[in-house]
Amino acid sequence: MGSQGINVLLRRIQNRLIEYGYVTTRVVVEPQDLRSGMLVLTVIPGKVGRIQLQDQSALPFATRGTLWFAMPLREGELLNLRDIEQGLENLKRVPSAEADFQLVPSENVGETDIVVGYKQRFPFHITLGLDDSGSKATGRLQGSATFSWDNVLTLNDMFYISGTRSFKRHSDKAEGDYGSQNISLYYSIPWKNYQLSLSGSRYRYHQTVAGAFESYTYSGESRQMKANLSRLLWRDSRSKTYLNAALWARQSQNYINDTEIEVQRRRTAGWEAGLSHTHYIYDGVLQLSALYKRGTGGHRALRAPEEEFDEGTSRMQIITANIDFSYPFSLFNQPLRFNTEWSAQWNRTPLVQQDKLSIGGRYTVRGFDGELTLSGERGWVWRNELAWNVGNWGQELYMAVDTGRVRSSQEELQVGNSLTGGAIGLRGNLWGLNYDYFVGVPLKKPEGFRTSNVVTGFNLSYRF
Structure with a gap:
């Protein structure tokens, strides 16, 4: 040689x-x-010398813990660019923070200093929202308010509390008193290659049901809690993979005129484990995930009444998978974006209604009003969207075609098992107001499946 x-x-x-x-x-x-x-x-x-943080915020927010919790590498270790990228991602995960880095020569031979530039804006925000995603029975018009706090403990952590309630309007066509309220909490904190998130929510609703001789008030309450821990397994210049594990619990009760319907009481807990992978393909982003969910006897879980007939269980076993691909491109010098998402669910045990996959609505198969859905123990949803950034002004005109299919052990009780729908819409930001308005139609549905011939919907939000 x-x-x-x-x-x-x-x-x-x-x-x-x-x-x-x-x-x-x-x-x-x-x-x-x-x-x-x-x-x-x-x-x-090449080893790591000193790791320095330069806080360029108008009011200093960063502390030693800000950098220590973010960076997965230490002084004296081999310098790896992927560790620095992970640290920057932890620093910038807070919406009001920006961060970059420089590699500069160290005083010690064979070492390189890392200088991290950090800047955080005002950490408190309030977001007000309005949409029509509710149901006619409890109120389609939904108003929300969210308070968020960035960098609560100066450890790149985030907290928010959000409340949603329905508003009455004549087009709901519901009789008597009705409404719904929801409150949710969320907190997350990263630590090097790990991230812990805690969440909880409580949902209440009530509606008036007309009887033969008098009206009844049907109401209910449900609560959910979840603790999730994720760990980075692999990262390179084009991809990253995470391992996820979670503990969860949920419970619900329903009432008629303040008398509990005991057969509808639910109390379940369990765990989840899964993998998520992100891969950058040229300008496109491919996201893959798979999850196994298992119910246990924890949290004083109750046996589901459906277990007597082998039609459901509180010890469910569910496998879910998701594939999402987004790709921006240009045609005739016009910026376009294509997004396709496929999600599926498989069951290894009979499932109660809360665990089944439901399709038909703005979050599954668009073009349907969501008042009536198809549900099954297993199935899939495929959502496709083509968006045009009109004039590069941040306003997107989009067209969507979605389809879904569900299967169940009791299919003879359903009118069908597949739906296809389409929608066109406009979304964007005007003077700080985020908006989304769409018009959808059902393209294919089973005979006897009742839904509106034309569906409209909107979502508005403003952040202070």
Whole structure:
């Protein structure tokens, strides 16, 4: 091997090291006698020197913990660009924060200092929202208010509390008193390659049901709690993979005139485990996930009444999968974006209604009003969307076609098992107001499936 071949070999090894993130590690050939037929390459490891944080905020928010919780690497360790990228992602996950970094020579030989530039804006925000995603029975018009707090403990953590309630309007065509309220809490904190999130919610509703001689008030309440821990398993320049594990619990009760319907009482708990993967393909983003969900006897779980007839269980076993691909492109110098998402569910046990997959509505198969849905223990939903950024002004005109199919052990009780719908809409931001308005129609539905011939919907939100 001549000098030219050695240089080619060194270049390939160096490029491979850079590909794996070791951008300050070097491979050299020290003076040696090649007549023995052996070539010795020397690896000079590039290590981390000092890690410094420069807080450029108008009011300093960062502390030593801000950087320590974010960065998965320490002084004296091998410098890997992927670890720095993960640290920056932890710093920038707070919506009001920005961060970048510089590699500068260190005072110590073989080391490189990392200087992180950090800037955070005002950490408190209030978001007001209005949409018509509710049901006619409890009120289609929904108003919401959310308070969010960024960097609560100066550890790149986030907290928000959100409340939603329905408003009455004449078009609901519901008799008597009715309404719904929901409150939810969320907190998350990263620690190097880990992230912990805690969430909880409480939902209440009531509606008037007309009887033969008098009207009845039908009401209910449900609560959910979840703790999720994720860990980064792999990261390179084009992809990253996470392992996720969670504990969850939920319970619900329903009442008629303040008397509980005991057969409808539910109390369930369990765990989840899964993988999620993100891959960048040119300008596109591919996201994959798979999850296994298992119910247990924890949290004083109650047996489901359906277990007597083998029609459901509180010890459910469910597998879900999701594939999402988004790709921006241009046609005739016009910016377009295509998005396709496929999600599926499989069951290994009979499922109660709360665990079944339901289709028909703005969040599953668009073009349907959501008042009546198809549900099954297993099935899939495929959502497709083509969006045009009108004039590069941040306003998107989009067209969507969705389809879904469900299967169940009691299919003879349903009018059908598949739906297809379409929608066109406009969304964007005007003077700080986020908006989305769409018109949808059912394209294919079973005979006897009742839904509106034309569906309209909107969503408005403003953040202070």
